[in-house]
Every structure is written in structure tokens, then in C-alpha cells.
Amino acid sequence: MSPSPPLENPGNPGIPVGPIDTPRDLGRELKRWTLRGPRGPVKVAALAKRLGMSQSTLYAYLAGTTLPSVEALDELLAALGVPADAHRQLTTARDLLQRPRGGPREGCAPPAELPADPVGFTGRDSELAALDRAFAEGPPLVVVAGPAGVGKTALAVRWGHRARFPDGCLYVDLHGYSQGEPLDPADVLAGLLRGLGVEDVPVDVRERGARFRSALARKRLLLVLDNALHVSQVRPLLPGGPSCFTVVTSRTDLAGLRVQPGALHVDLRPFDPRDGVALLREQIGADVDRSAPAALRLAERCGGLPLALRIVAARARGGPSLEELAAGLGPGLDGFDVGDPDTAVRTVFSWSVRHLDERAVRDFRLLGAHPAHDLAPPAAAALLGTDPADAARRLDVLVRAHLVQHSAGRYGMHDLIREFAREQPVDGLDDALDRLVEHYTAETAAMMEVLHPTADRVPDLPVGVARDWVEAEWNALLALIASAARRGRAAQTARLGGTVQRHLDEGGRYVDALAILGHVHDAARAAGDRSAEAAALYHLGVAHLRLGRHEAAMDHHSRAIAICRGAGDRAGEAGALNNLGNLHERLGRYPEALAHYRRALVLVDDLGLRKGRAVLLLNIGVVHTRLGDLAQAVTAYEEALVTFSGLGDHGGCARTLGNLAEAHHLSGRHDEALRLYDRALALAREVDARGIETEVLNNLAAAHLSAGEVDLALAAHSRALDIAREVGDRYEQARALEGIGTARGDTGCRREALAIYRQLGLGEADRVAALLARDA
Missing domain, CATH: 3.40.50.300 (P-loop containing nucleotide triphosphate hydrolases)
Known part of the structure; x- marks a missing residue:
């Protein structure tokens, strides 16, 4: 365009005005009015505040790098006190600057560029x-x-x-x-x-x-x-x-x-299962309600991810039933594809990874290979082969990319993203997993020394810290032991599994014990370690005993004794004899139980095993209690309690106190028994010894009931029943049900107890059957 003529400036004729051909020219004029206008020099900061705009925006106007809008220019000129004629000429110049340079066309319709409203949208x-x-x-x-x-x-x-x-x-x-x-x-x-x-x-x-x-x-x-x-x-x-x-x-x-x-x-997070089913219903219709269990399984398999849910819905429309679809969605991501590579879950996930640098991609794949659902920062550092601070920085890259979740101090992945990560090859995977096993072995050993000590020393950590660590890491430990076994790492499997073993019985983790000790047993056999094989067998026998599988328990204990004797493992033989004594005691064969305990006691005394002696004295005391020899029982319990206390073994103390309380209760010292029961429960709960807690609660309930304290008895038995069901202890379930039946006069509970006793082949069945017959 041709240059515009200089503007007259009647408001301040002393200011020379040049042509306005560019936004920079307009900015020059505006800057002159801020310096020499009718209101004198005006500071940019104060002017911007008065106009309600940022200083950077106002500076852009004055520099001519941004052309102000009509409204913004009007407000600016008014704030500067520019006279009406100059005001009009400056705004006209501004309009001339915009129109030839591509301003919006007159009458242009407002843009409407949003994609179509998504069909079947739900939730959010x-x-x-x-x-x-x-x-x-x-x-x-x-x-x-x-x-x-x-x-x-x-x-x-x-x-x-x-x-x-x-x-x-x-x-x-x-x-x-x-x-x-x-x-x-x-x-x-x-x-x-x-x-x-x-x-x-x-x-x-x-x-x-x-x-x-x-x-x-x-x-x-x-x-x-x-x-x-x-x-x-x-x-x-x-x-x-x-x-x-x-x-x-x-x-x-x-x-x-x-x-x-x-x-x-x-x-934005994945749907919970309920909202996932709702999305399937929006996409598929009434079939979802007719096949509700299958729909729920599909929603859970999709991990609440709307993309996966929509793919599943597309496959279901006119295709297989929801039941068939749910059954066919196996591991991996192949099922989340309808033939369109741009919408396949695997492809969509790949776009999240391709912009990461090489180290972040490797970290992502290593984290996906971790066998558990999540892991804590120290474990992540071991996996990545670095220190915790560096691991946190590296993982933060993946968290910000929404490839990794960070919640409650732990790192994890969405299930489908983890499956994608595991599909990708990664160098050094075995070395990384080996580091992880070594990390967990050392950490677990330290925590077990606090909860179930083997040495006469003061723990390095509070008991509560160790208990919380074990609870938080338990699933990771299970997965890592199974992973080490699958990878053929026999020594690692035996070492980590053997470390965990201390917690299996007292912690009431009987079902988990079968899996863990099964891996340990197989690893020991593969390595030719007969002592470790025998130890795994007799600990497996204990788990079978707790679960009421008496024949399996007898078989495992007998095989363990034979292996230990053949290998000259006297400590292992003592452990197997003790556990076989537990089985005879459970079956009511008290003389046989006492004989096994005494043979084991000779072995541990020869070897100087203090904890072994305390365990055996505790068990001998139980047999004396069942035989009515309460004075001998108390003597055995008190010696065992001194030893457990000296070792700092809270679980051993809790079990001993509970049995000592029972002996006092049977001797008529009710108040002393209640005091001891309270101490036993506090210690058991402190170390999360749920199996011991269940035993103590059932004994406490019996004491309350004999004293006529029915409500207290029912509360203790009910709590014992809840825990026994959670940990799978059939014997303690039956005891709790029998006690509840006696307290309430409830034949239904007694019949449940009778059924369990008969399934276990225990003599208690005859007693309960006689009570039911009497009340009939």
C-alpha cells in the first residue's frame, strides 16, 4: 500500500508524527504518548495494571511486535488521555494496518471445528x-x-x-x-x-x-x-x-x-469396573446385563481403559458372545485389535514410547519386567542398577509420560501397559532381576530378624516398621520367588524363600507357604542341597497341618526326617521331629507327640540351639496341658518364655503367654489368665502373627465363657473365626464355631464345627457330636 500521510496531532502539536505503515510505527506513536501525552510520562507497569493486562502484552504493543485489538487500543488511548481527533486517526491507522495484512473477512462465520460428539460416552x-x-x-x-x-x-x-x-x-x-x-x-x-x-x-x-x-x-x-x-x-x-x-x-x-x-x-484415570461395564453397555446394549459376570470380567481385563473397552465392544457386536470373548482374551495384547493398526492398543501404546530417550525406554521395559504389580523406590533402584535418588529422577520421566504410576510411595503400571512393556526385548534383564532378588533377600532377612529373631541381639528397627514393610512387600516377594524359580535361579530361590519361611507359620500365610516352599523345595533338589530340601519338606508339612491336610503333613514330615538322617543333618532332624510331634498332638496322640518332642530336645541341646529348646519346651507344655499335668506345663512354659524373651522373639513370647494363660485358667486363676492373654494378643498383633492371634483369641474366649462372660466370649470367638477364615486355618475355624455354638446355644454353628472336625479326622468330632445328640 502507499505510505499514509503524517497524522496531525492537535492534542500536542509539539510531537512530530510520521507515517504509520507498520505495527512498529503504531507502537512508536503509542510510546510517544506514554512519554509526552496530556497526562505526562506514564509508567508501563502502572498503565498495564490500570488496563488489566500484563506488562509483557503492553510492551509488545509499544514495541510494535503485536498489533493491539480495536478494543485494547481504545482502552489504551483513553487511559493516556489522547484527544478525540488523534484517538480516531490512530484507530483508523490500526484498521488500515490489519485489513490489507489478512484480517478476518467481513461476515466470516464463527469456526466450528470440534470433532463429532463421541458416541456412547459415559462416566467422567x-x-x-x-x-x-x-x-x-x-x-x-x-x-x-x-x-x-x-x-x-x-x-x-x-x-x-x-x-x-x-x-x-x-x-x-x-x-x-x-x-x-x-x-x-x-x-x-x-x-x-x-x-x-x-x-x-x-x-x-x-x-x-x-x-x-x-x-x-x-x-x-x-x-x-x-x-x-x-x-x-x-x-x-x-x-x-x-x-x-x-x-x-x-x-x-x-x-x-x-x-x-x-x-x-x-x-484422567482408567474407569473402575462399574464404569467400565457402563461403557460396554452404552456400546453393546442389553447383552451386557444378560451376561453381567462376563461383562465384569471384560471390564477388569481391560483395566478400565476406554480404548480397550471400545475395542472389545466392537468385537462383540455381531461376533462372539461376551462369555466367549472373556474366555478368549488371554495374556498379551492380541485380543485388543479390530484390524485397524491406528486404533490397536499395542500401536497406541507404542506412540507413548517412541519419543523417550534410549535410557528411558530401557527403564520402562525393565520396570515392566518386574514380576510384581508395583515396587518401592529402593527396589526400583536395585532393578535399574543405580542409587535411589537417580532412580527417582529417571522414573519421574516415565511418571510424567503416564507410562508409570506413582502412588503411596510405590511405582506401578497399568496392567495393559505392563503387558506391552514385557513384549519389548531389553538387554541385561536377567542381571537386573538378579539384583532385585539380592536386594529383597537382604531386606527381608533384616525384617525377619526383627519379627522372628534367631540371634540374641537388639533389633535395628522398630517392630512396627518391619511389620509394615513385610505387609507392603509380601506380594512382591511371592512374585519374585516364583520368577526366580522360573528362570532357573535355584540358589536365589532357596535363599529368598528360606528367608521368608520364618514368617509363614506365625504370620498365618499357610496357602502362600505351599507355593513358596514348593519353589524352595524344587530349587534345593535341583541344587542337590539335601538339608535345604528336608527343611522345605518339614515346613511344607506345617502348612499342610494348618490347612487340615493331615496325611500330606505326615508324608512331608516323614520324608524330611529320612533325608536329614541320611545327610547327618541333626538340626534339620530336630525340626522335622518337632513338626511331626505337632501333628500327633493335633490328632490327640499325646504320648507319641511327647516322645517326638523329647527326642528333638536331646538333639537341640547337644547342638546348643536356644530357640529350638524354647520351641520344644513350649510344645511339651501344651501336651502336659492336654494331659492335665498343669504344674509341669507351667514349668515348661516359664522356661520357654525366659528364652524367647531373651532372644527378642515376640511371636514365641506371644504363643507361650497364650498357653501359659490357658494353664492358669484351667488352674482356676482367672484374673491372671486374662492378664496373660492381653499380653499375648498385644505381642502377636505387634508382629502381625495372625496364626498365633487366632489361637490366643479362641483360648481367651473359652476363659470368658467359663466365667460366664458370654458377650466377651462371643466377641473373641468371632474375631478368631474371621482371621482363621482369612488365613485358611480350618482347625481354628472349627474351634471358633464350636465356641460360638456353645455361647449362643446355636446348633447350626456346632454342626459347622462338627463337619470341619470330621473332614480333618479329629477326635473333637466325637465330643461335638455327643453335644448335638444331647441337645436334640
Whole structure:
């Protein structure tokens, strides 16, 4: 265009005015009015505050890098006190600058670029409400982040269709995670400007950004920036003022955007099973209700991931029944594919990984190979072969990419993402898992020394810390032992399993014991370690005894004794004899039990095994109690208690106190018995010795009942029954049911107890049967 003539300046004729051919010329004029206008020099900071805009925006106007909107220029000139004629001429010059350079076409319809409202959308009520609140109250920027396939785009589009924006909606897929390359912000700005009706798009990216922000000034418009890769891809695309509402979706948390004033972050998580079934119902229809169990299994197998649920629904429509589909979805990701590579779960997950650096990819694959569901930071450091601080930094990369979850101080993965990670090859996997086993072996040994000590020393940790550690890590220990066994690491399996073994009986983990000790037994046999094989056998026998499998217990104990004698393992033989004595005691064969205990006592005394002597004295005391020799029982218990106490063995003390309390109760010393029971329960609970707690509760209930304290008896028996059912102790279940039946006069409970006693082949069945016959 031809140069414009100089403007007259009647308000201040002393200011020379040149032609205004560019935004920079307009900025020069505005800057002169801030310095020499009717109101004297005006500071930029104060002026920006008065106008309600940022200083950076005002500086951009004064520098001419951003052309102010008509409304912004009007307010600025009024604040500077520019006279009416000059005000009009400056705004006219501003209009002339914009129109030839591609301003919005006159009569251009508002953009309506949102994709179609997703069909079958369900759930997400709290997230939609959060977007509603942000729209009503601010902020103007929301980041929706979450893992691949969780439904971020669907949420943004559904909300956009619900909301009302008089100046339209702009939408762009930034391709941060897709088959193609991520879009360049410069290209995105060009497309957005064309969507707003701008004909002459500037070449310079900064000019495009300024033009875009000017075009959006004062507009009530929704901008959806979908599938963003990183902050630098998004920041140039953000509107400059508060009138527009922007929703950004990404698989990373875009932490840099969260520091924007008032920015809201919505963390989108997979559905719970109920909402997963609801999504299937929206997609499939009434078949979901007719096949509710199968639908629930499918929702759980999909891990609540909407993408996986929609794929399953697509396969179900006109295809196999839900029951067939649920049965056919085996391990791996092959079932989550309908023939479209762009929507297959495996492909979608791969886009989350391809932008990671080489070390982060390896960390992701190693973490996926961890056999348990989650792990704590020290274990993660061992797996990655680094220190905890470095591991935390490296894992934070995966957390921010929503490939790894970090909750309650532990790292884990969505089940389907873990399956994807395990499909990927990774160098050094065996070495990493070996480090993990060694880490857990050392940690577990330290915790077992606190809970079930073998040496006469003060524990390094509080008992509560050790108990909490074992509870938190138990599933990881189970998985790691099984993994070591599968990988043929016989020595590692035996060492870690043997360390855990101390907790199996006192902790009431009888079913887990069968699996763990089975692996330990097989590993010991493979290594030719006869003593370790025998130890695994007699501990397996204990687990079978607790579960009421008496024939299996007898077989395991007998085989253990034979192996120990053949190998000259006198300590192992003593342990097997003790456990065989436990079995005879359970079966009511008290003379045989006492004989086995005494033979074992000779062996442990010869070997100087203090804890072994305490265990055997405790068991001898129990037999004397059953035979009515209460004085001898008390003597044995008291010596055992001194030894357990000296060793710091809280579990041993708890069991001994419980049996000593029973002896006092049977001797008529009720108050002393109750005091001892209280001490026994406190110690058992302190070390999470649930098996011991169950025994003590049943004995305590019997004491309350004999004293006529029926309510207290029922409370103790009921608690014992709950724990016994949880840990699988059939004998203690029967004892609790019998006690409840006696306290209530409930023949139903007695019949349940009778059935269990008969299944176990125990003499108590005759007693209960006689009571039932008497009451009939």
C-alpha cells in the first residue's frame, strides 16, 4: 500500500508524527504518548495494571511486535488521555494496518471445528464438573493428562459440545502421539488463523502468534489443543487474554503449563469396573446385563481403559458372545485389535514410547519386567542398577509420560501397559532381576530378624516398621520367588524363600507357604542341597497341618526326617521331629507327640540351639496341658518364655503367654489368665502373627465363657473365626464355631464345627457330636 500521510496531532502539536505503515510505527506513536501525552510520562507497569493486562502484552504493543485489538487500543488511548481527533486517526491507522495484512473477512462465520460428539460416552462426571467450574470461575487454561487410551480427547470433545461459546470452537490435533510427526507450532498457527478467517497469514512465526492473539482478543471462544507432545509445542498457541478458554490434552503432565497463573490440571484415570461395564453397555446394549459376570470380567481385563473397552465392544457386536470373548482374551495384547493398526492398543501404546530417550525406554521395559504389580523406590533402584535418588529422577520421566504410576510411595503400571512393556526385548534383564532378588533377600532377612529373631541381639528397627514393610512387600516377594524359580535361579530361590519361611507359620500365610516352599523345595533338589530340601519338606508339612491336610503333613514330615538322617543333618532332624510331634498332638496322640518332642530336645541341646529348646519346651507344655499335668506345663512354659524373651522373639513370647494363660485358667486363676492373654494378643498383633492371634483369641474366649462372660466370649470367638477364615486355618475355624455354638446355644454353628472336625479326622468330632445328640 502507499505510505499514509503524517497524522496531525492537535492534542500536542509539539510531537512530530510520521507515517504509520507498520505495527512498529503504531507502537512508536503509542510510546510517544506514554512519554509526552496530556497526562505526562506514564509508567508501563502502572498503565498495564490500570488496563488489566500484563506488562509483557503492553510492551509488545509499544514495541510494535503485536498489533493491539480495536478494543485494547481504545482502552489504551483513553487511559493516556489522547484527544478525540488523534484517538480516531490512530484507530483508523490500526484498521488500515490489519485489513490489507489478512484480517478476518467481513461476515466470516464463527469456526466450528470440534470433532463429532463421541458416541456412547459415559462416566467422567467429576471431570466434566471440574471443567464446568473452570469455565465459570476461571482459569482459562485446563490441561487434561493421562495414559494412552484413557479417553482424554473424548472428554475434551464431549465437554466442548456441552459448553456454549458464541465466537466458535477451534480444534487441532497436534499429533504428539500418533503415526505422523508432531505438528510444528508455526504450521498450527497458520491453520488456526485461517480457521478464524485471516486471509494473509504472516510468514514469521512470531507475527503469526501476535496476529492469532490479536484475532482472539475479546472473543468468547474455545480452543482445544489435542494430543500435545510437550510444552514448547503448546505455549506459542495459547491466547493472550482471559476471554478464550483453552483445553490441552496430553499423555504427559505438561508441568510447564501448570505454572501458568490459575491453570487447572485434570488427571484422567482408567474407569473402575462399574464404569467400565457402563461403557460396554452404552456400546453393546442389553447383552451386557444378560451376561453381567462376563461383562465384569471384560471390564477388569481391560483395566478400565476406554480404548480397550471400545475395542472389545466392537468385537462383540455381531461376533462372539461376551462369555466367549472373556474366555478368549488371554495374556498379551492380541485380543485388543479390530484390524485397524491406528486404533490397536499395542500401536497406541507404542506412540507413548517412541519419543523417550534410549535410557528411558530401557527403564520402562525393565520396570515392566518386574514380576510384581508395583515396587518401592529402593527396589526400583536395585532393578535399574543405580542409587535411589537417580532412580527417582529417571522414573519421574516415565511418571510424567503416564507410562508409570506413582502412588503411596510405590511405582506401578497399568496392567495393559505392563503387558506391552514385557513384549519389548531389553538387554541385561536377567542381571537386573538378579539384583532385585539380592536386594529383597537382604531386606527381608533384616525384617525377619526383627519379627522372628534367631540371634540374641537388639533389633535395628522398630517392630512396627518391619511389620509394615513385610505387609507392603509380601506380594512382591511371592512374585519374585516364583520368577526366580522360573528362570532357573535355584540358589536365589532357596535363599529368598528360606528367608521368608520364618514368617509363614506365625504370620498365618499357610496357602502362600505351599507355593513358596514348593519353589524352595524344587530349587534345593535341583541344587542337590539335601538339608535345604528336608527343611522345605518339614515346613511344607506345617502348612499342610494348618490347612487340615493331615496325611500330606505326615508324608512331608516323614520324608524330611529320612533325608536329614541320611545327610547327618541333626538340626534339620530336630525340626522335622518337632513338626511331626505337632501333628500327633493335633490328632490327640499325646504320648507319641511327647516322645517326638523329647527326642528333638536331646538333639537341640547337644547342638546348643536356644530357640529350638524354647520351641520344644513350649510344645511339651501344651501336651502336659492336654494331659492335665498343669504344674509341669507351667514349668515348661516359664522356661520357654525366659528364652524367647531373651532372644527378642515376640511371636514365641506371644504363643507361650497364650498357653501359659490357658494353664492358669484351667488352674482356676482367672484374673491372671486374662492378664496373660492381653499380653499375648498385644505381642502377636505387634508382629502381625495372625496364626498365633487366632489361637490366643479362641483360648481367651473359652476363659470368658467359663466365667460366664458370654458377650466377651462371643466377641473373641468371632474375631478368631474371621482371621482363621482369612488365613485358611480350618482347625481354628472349627474351634471358633464350636465356641460360638456353645455361647449362643446355636446348633447350626456346632454342626459347622462338627463337619470341619470330621473332614480333618479329629477326635473333637466325637465330643461335638455327643453335644448335638444331647441337645436334640
